[in-house]
Amino acid sequence: MIIQGVAGSGKTSIALHRVAFLLYRFKDRLSAKNVVILSPHKVFGDYISGVLPELGEEPIFEASLADIAEAQLAGVIGFEADKDPLIVYDAVWAQRVRFKSTLAFVKMMDDFIKQLPAIAFAPADYSYGRFTASKEMIRARFLAYDSYPVKRRLQMIAADIYDRFATDNFMEDELPKSGTILKALHKMLKVKNTLALYKEFYKRSNIAQMFVMPAKKTLEWADVYPFLYIRAAFEGLRESEIIRHAVIDEMQDYTPVQYAAL
Structure with a gap:
């Protein structure tokens, strides 16, 4: 279900009321621990976390994209926090971010993944x-x-x-x-880990200049979900046996590759 509306029209409140209704209607099969609410920033998460208790339901697990990335990449690779383009101005960095926020970038990754049998094995x-x-x-x-x-x-x-x-x-x-x-x-x-395969993606796609590691074993934020997308195809991702439903708040703030990885 997609809830659309202008800013301030109550989209999030409607979604949370819907969750509260489902938890009540199917309380024999569904509990708060089976639902996760994804929000792009902590500000939204703080608001969301207080609404359901007010509706008489248990608090629901709330996570940001960074929380999910940390859970998936712990012990694998680190990453920088997202930067505010209004505070940090770097034209080359901004170009990389914009490029990795496009549908064309996801298509390039999909084409690469289709070639994995020849590339990786x-x-x-x-x-x-x-x-x-x-x-x-x-x-x-x-x-x-x-x-x-x-x-x-x-x-x-x-x-x-x-x-x-x-x-x-x-x-x-x-x-x-x-x-x-x-x-x-x-x-x-032919390749032993996701990082090597991720680098190979940029090399084979002739866009090597679009991949920059700010430090050893550290990804830029714009590379985190593309990396997870490749990792899902190569090594697989950790899966929750508890979560069955997800509510995505402020969905316009997510990039195509973030949706692809999720």
Whole structure:
């Protein structure tokens, strides 16, 4: 459901009243912990967090884009806070931000992700004793699992190879463990982590000048959600088993790639 209206018309209040109604109507199946409210800034979050208790409902988890990024990227890579273009003026930086806020940028990323089988993975024969899984079989399974992140596909292929070896093991020979097979499959990756793949995206797209790291292992804010988008396709993202519904406040303030990653 999309609620549209001019500034100050009560869009957020309507959305929160709708949430309160659903929590009451489906209280046997839905609770406050199953809903998250995304807001672009803490100002909106502070307002939102106080409305539902006033409506007789429990407080709902409220998060900003930065909160989600921190949860996903903790221990992976750091990032700068968003900058206010009215305070920090840097024409080159502003150009990068504008470019990464376009639908054209998302299309470039989608085109790159479609090429991941060739860019990221070079299948080879895998042998263990008298058992062999051909590179053709591995490639076919890799393509068959195209709805999954690359590294998740490798886990599934490792399980497939083990099952095939076990089926053919009429002599009851020693079989490799799934972890051993997975380690061999990981060696077939051309890139080992999301950052390397993200850099490859800019290189292959001939826009290397659009990627600048302000410090070691630190992304500019404009790169955070593009990075997450690539990471989702390559390594996968953490998923909540609790959250079932999301309310997005001030949705006009989000960029296409942020929506794509969400």
